[in-house]
Amino acid sequence: MESSTVLSRLILVLFILGLAVTVAEAIRSHQEKELIRRPGFMYSRIRGRCTPQFWSSRREAWPRMVPQTSSVSKVFGSRVYERYRTDLTLLEATERNDDINNAFSSLLKQSSAALLNSYSRKDFPYTAWEVKTALIQALVSEEAANLQAQRFSHANEACT
DSSP, X not given: OHHHHHHHHHHHHHHHHHHHHHHHHHHHHHHHHHHXXXXXXXXXXXXXXXXXXXXXXXXXXXXXXXXTTOBXXXXXXXXXXXXXXXXXXXXXXXXXXXXXXXXXXHXXXXXXXXXXXXXXXXXXXXXXXXXXXXXXXXXXXXXXXXXXXXXXXXXXXXOO
């Protein structure tokens, strides 16, 4: 009887060891798959210090010339009444997410970021006056709005 107890304990120990080895191999296999999916450390330049998403995140203080609560119509002029709400603020303009298929929303979003960059970034290619003028000129058509939004987007993305 004693030999059968020893034998059953030995079988139990072997079963537990086999199970542990199987679990260890599964974990190692999963880790190898994770390494394949994630390339590890890659150097990448910090991007987005000038984008609308950056300004809407409030990670940096806004320029004193244009507080977050400034209305778009007061900052860009009365011509924007035709396209945008009168109570729309610059912060709301940078937070917009309806700019995918709407050229005028994209124009406002990118123009707002460009205006903030013109006040706060020394090497930004547009002055505040140029940003305001370009926005007003681009309000004439959807094509002009889309083109100017793309120009501002490129300038915002390239900014450091």
